[in-house]
Amino acid sequence: MSDETPTPTIDGEPEIVDIWLSGTEVPPTDEGAQEMAEEEPEARLREQLGSVVTDDYVDSEVAPEDERMIINMGPQHPSTHGVLRLQLELEGEIIRRSKPIIGYLHTGMEKTAETLTFAQGPTNVTRMDYLAPLHNELAYSLAVEQLLGIDVPPRAQAIRILMTELNRVSSHLVALATNGMDIGALSMMLYGFRERELILEFFEKTTGLRMNHNYIRPGGVAADLPPGWRRDVARIVETIPARIRDYDDLLRENPIWLSRTKGVGVITAEECRAYGITGPILRSTGVDWDLRKAFPYSGIDRYEFDVPTGTNGDVYDRYMIRMEEIRQSIRIVEQVAETMPKGDYRADDRKVTPPPRARIDESMEALIHHFKIFTEGFRVPPGETYVAVESPRGELGCYLVSVGEGRPWRMHIRAPSFYNLQALPVMMADTLVADTIATIASLDPVMGDVDR
């Protein structure tokens, strides 16, 4: 760092430049943003209002202007999985261009994270990808733990894997349910939600809530598994694979299902790499990429499982991959339940995790620690980190910057749905308008994850 470069400070805290300037010498300014705001407001407004479709995709055989029609789909549409809005440019029944418009669920969570302590953080991130709340919490907690440099006891790690893999099953069940419903296989909707209830019951028993659990926290998990958890898990492990077989019988060779999904919404591995697309969509193109294998977290490498891949990169392959991933996750859950270690469910670090309830009655220090953790939180040493986990939708990463205070200086979530949504114009270019719904459903986007 040269002497000329001004060192940006935050509230008199020096050396912030060391933390976030890993790539650039000069701190970024907002000049570019201001210029853009001055030049483009009207054009942008027109675009937002839907009177023009702007896109850099140019088709070689563009039909005459009067033969094309722009239709607006969403944001309030039953099959866009939340508040996604699409502008489709049609030539007859064929989509020539499409453009997803996002931001209808923008909640400002990354900004909110800066006002919450590290201990409160999971409450916030759990509401992002609301179908995989535990994965959000895990990514955040791993990032905080990495900055703190603390280790998590083996039992906490095993509980985390157990819960996140069950969460993957419940998320994929919703994906199958909505995918089926959108294409017209209405029974899938009822079946998917029925099986999901089984898992949610266990979640409610363990965490207190059906969704948005705030269960995985920096330092471990909020509470130990409830009494009788083995029976509940055994019931899930017994029930789900049998039901999945039933769905496979229902759909795998169903001619309507096949004709609606085979060869629809095709994407190639190169396009996936170019757009940063991960998860079942990438794997459906035949790429064997799963963060659980590539960068194992929470000791998931201790368990045996396979990563299913497809070949064609179409809706059908993605459906098959989700089915197989449910089976593999159940396999992991089975192994975790068998080998669940004994011990503490959170780190024995009184500066980070609250003391056990009984200790508060006996010890003044325990009471003080408890009070401090729940009022001002704990301080995290300065630094930046990026930790990613494999969520049901792909690489879910948490980028965290701390300047040594009780709250993050910046938190960013690499949301898999946001990146995966970029695939939509690629998949839908020059396809039939009727396949739009199948394609969107197979992406399984969660708008809370996209907009945050």
Place this chain on the structure above:
Amino acid sequence: MAARSYPSNFLTTTIEKAARWARTQSMWPATFGLACCAIEMMATGAAHNDLARFGMEVFRASPRQADLMIVAGRVSQKMAPVLRQVYDQMPDPKWVISMGACASSGGMFNNYALVQGVDQVVPVDMYVPGCPPGPQSLMHGILTLQRMIVQGEHVSSGASS
């Protein structure tokens, strides 16, 4: 003079009461899922909880066919005009349920992005607490609204507009 003969069973009521009863028994919700609460709303309609028991399983994709808007989730500043438009497209009489903490008050997100309570945009008849409210909570909210309508305690917020 010949005695008049009546059918053996009949009821008397007022037009108003009959109308209230009819409205209550076929309240069709518009699908207005926004965020986490939408998943619980879907779970309410699915097999396990089965909203069909109360004549309400017909989630209408078109607001023109719906009587009840369940605002399920957080309403962003960008979504608020859309929400109002959907509400305006619904025919009278119409009701609004604000589902969950975010829709009711902004919840934990007190920031630039969210409307701090959907009642700033549309009149709300029933608030369902929770984050997200479970299917039982939502059903309780709906049934309470139904009871209020049938007993005439409740004047529809949309009827006067």
